[in-house]
Amino acid sequence: MNQNLSSYWIFYTVANAGNISKAAKELYISQPAISKSIQKLEESLGCKLFSRSSRGVVLTAEGSLLYEHVKEAFDALGAGEEKLKRSIELGVGQLKIGVSTTLCKYMLLPYLKEFIHRNPHISISIECQSTNDTLRLLDEDKIDIGLIGKPASLKTFNFYYLDKIEDIFVSTKDYLRNLSARGIKKSEILQNSTLMLLDKNNMTRQYIDDYLQENQIHVKDSIDISNMDLLIDFAKIGVGVACVIKSFMTKELADGSLIEIPLGIPIHEREVGFAYKESSKLSTSLQTFIEFYENYTPEDF
Numbered sequence: 182m183n184q185n186l187s188s189y190w191i192f193y194t195v196a197n198a199g200n201i202s203k204a205a206k207e208l209y210i211s212q213p214a215i216s217k218s219i220q221k222l223e224e225s226l227g228c229k230l231f232s233r234s235s236r237g238v239v240l241t242a243e244g245s246l247l248y249e250h251v252k253e254a255f256d257a258l259g260a261g262e263e264k265l266k267r268s269i270e271l272g273v274g275q276l277k278i279g280v281s282t283t284l285c286k287y288m289l290l291p292y293l294k295e296f297i298h299r300n301p302h303i304s305i306s307i308e309c310q311s312t313n314d315t316l317r318l319l320d321e322d323k324i325d326i327g328l329i330g331k332p333a334s335l336k337t338f339n340f341y342y343l344d345k346i347e348d349i350f351v352s353t354k355d356y357l358r359n360l361s362a363r364g365i366k367k368s369e370i371l372q373n374s375t376l377m378l379l380d381k382n383n384m385t386r387q388y389i390d391d392y393l394q395e396n397q398i399h400v401k402d403s404i405d406i407s408n409m410d411l412l413i414d415f416a417k418i419g420v421g422v423a424c425v426i427k428s429f430m431t432k433e434l435a436d437g438s439l440i441e442i443p444l445g446i447p448i449h450e451r452e453v454g455f456a457y458k459e460s461s462k463l464s465t466s467l468q469t470f471i472e473f474y475e476n477y478t479p480e481d482f
Contacts, residue, residue, distance in 0.1 A: 191218045192230065193251050196244065200237030274466030279308045279315035279327035281383070283409040287429045288343065288453065289328050296473050303466050312384040319458055325467045330384050331452040338456040341474065344428075345450040348389060350376075351413075351430070351439040352422045370442055375421030376403040377412050389424050392448050413439070 191208065195215060198204040205212045223230050230244035240248055280289050285307065293305065308315070308324055315327035319338060331340060350371065357370070365373045371393070379386040386405075393400060404421065406412050413430055416423035417438055433439040455474060457467065 188218055188222050189251050190255070191215055192222055193248070193255055195219065195231070195238065196240055196248050196251075198237075199239065203237075274302070274464060274469075275304045275306065276326070276464075276466040276470055277306050277308065277324040279310065279318050279324040280329075281311055281315070282309050283385075283426070283429065284328050284330075284453065285309055286410070287426075292474060292477075295477070296470065299473070300469060303469065311380075311382045313382060316456070319456060322458065325464065326455055326457040326470065329453070329456050330388075331454060332384065335456065337459055339459045340454050340456050341471070342452055342454040343474070344453055346429075346453055347427045347450045348385065348392075348424055348448045349427045350422050350424055350442040350444070351416055351433070352442060353417065353419050353438070354440055356419045356421065357440070357442070367443065368445060370422065371398050372401065374402070376400050377406055377415055377421050377423040378403060379409065379412070379424070380405045380407055385424075385426075388451065389448070396446055 191204070191210075194208055195201060195204040198207060201212050201215050205215055208215070219230065226243075226247070228243040229241050230247060231238040232241055278289070289307075297303075297305065308318060310318075312327075312329040312332070315324070315329055316332065316338070318324045319327050320336070328343075330346070331342075352374070356374070360370060360374060363373075378389060381387070381390075392398075402421075404415075406415065406423075409425055409429060412423040412425055413433060415421070416425070417433065422442060423439075427434070427441070430439065434441060455471075457463075457471070463471070
């Protein structure tokens with residue numbers, strides 16, 4: 182496009198008014214300025230856009246063709262402005278949240294249910310991946326906020342604490358009975374079982390690997406599994422010992438389908454919360470979400 186937007190706006194206004202003096206009053210500029218703008222536009226396009234009549238000016242065939250497209254463009258701009266105004270009035274916006282599959286199911290959903298109920302005009306999109314990937318997406322400004330396990334270093338992120346989680350090892354009674362029949366002591370269960378863990382890119386897995394290394398627990402046989410629901414399911418059918426988050430499997434512990442394996446040295450609890458980039462200018466949607474989770478907990482719902 183060789184002309185700036187103001188040239189086309191002047192053309193559009195003159196075409197609608199059918200008179201240069203009337204268009205000058207609407208645009209609050211002089212008639213000579215309008216005539217000069219139209220002349221420059223005609224020279225640029227290589228054709229006449231208006232012809233004079235007894236009542237003012239009328240579009241030529243070329244001018245009518247251009248007018249159709251210019252009108253469509255300005256109508257689209259007007260619709261965009263109106264949509265933006267309505268979105269601001271109604272609180273319409275978009276919010277991109279990053280979260281692991283496990284935290285999404287067990288921690289984010291209770292918040293989202295009530296948040297969406299209170300803010301139906303905010304469109305939510307969820308990016309499910311590991312906490313490490315969520316932190317990367319936050320750093321690259323590809324998501325607005327992430328629900329994460331608190332890392333050792335938050336760098337430039339704000340962190341809002343939600344809760345603590347505790348990692349435990351579980352298995353079926355039958356699996357433990359079989360280990361006992363083989364002469365495996367309680368203190369040697371992890372070393373001599375098939376240990377089922379989340380994949381190595383997961384922050385929980387990295388935390389557990391550190392625990393095993395610090396306590397000199399050498400695992401002989403392990404299986405990497407992509408999400409915690411599968412870890413629980415595999416443990417329930419007796420594949421091995423699974424490392425899971427205690428608060429996410431209260432049902433299985435209560436009904437006895439899985440039992441917690443006592444550890445000589447317990448695994449320290451970890452903090453979970455929302456993180457967002459402190460250097461970013463917060464959108465209205467993100468501000469609304471932050472205010473929501475700062476003032477409410479799932480128990481309030």
